[in-house]
Amino acid sequence: MSCDSLRERVEFHRERWAGLIVLLEELWSWLKMMDEELTRQLPIGEDVRTLLQQQGYCMALQSELTSRRQVFDHTLKQLCLCLALQPADGLCEISRETAAGQSSPPSI
Numbered sequence: 001m002s003c004d005s006l007r008e009r010v011e012f013h014r015e016r017w018a019g020l021i022v023l024l025e026e027l028w029s030w031l032k033m034m035d036e037e038l039t040r041q042l043p044i045g046e047d048v049r050t051l052l053q054q055q056g057y058c059m060a061l062q063s064e065l066t067s068r069r070q071v072f073d074h075t076l077k078q079l080c081l082c083l084a085l086q087p088a089d090g091l092c093e094i095s096r097e098t099a100a101g102q103s104s105p106p107s108i
Contacts, residue, residue, distance in 0.1 A: 015080055023075045028067070034061065 038061075044054065 013082070013085075020075065020079055020082060023026075023071075026066075027072060027075060034064075037061075 006033065041057065042050075044051070
């Protein structure tokens with residue numbers, strides 16, 4: 001395998017992992033935001049008006065979760081595909097690069 005071909009493969013995998021990391025970070029931020037909103041919700045109300053407001057909030061959250069399910073499923077499938085195609089030693093290199101915050105591909 002030529003050095004150029006190897007560099008292209010490394011760059012391809014690095015870009016793919018970087019894209020997946022961005023998606024996972026977005027999903028994590030959204031989950032944290034939803035958790036904070038749920039935490040701010042008052043205990044179950046005692047009057048009908050409060051109960052109806054809380055029911056509306058829960059129904060809206062359920063709808064948003066349902067609409068985001070495709071994003072979650074797609075991201076997880078892409079992650080599994082990357083893991084299946086990535087050689088084990090390449091994973092270690094990408095992990096070190098990501099942890100160090102480097103933007104250039106690892107040297108070959």
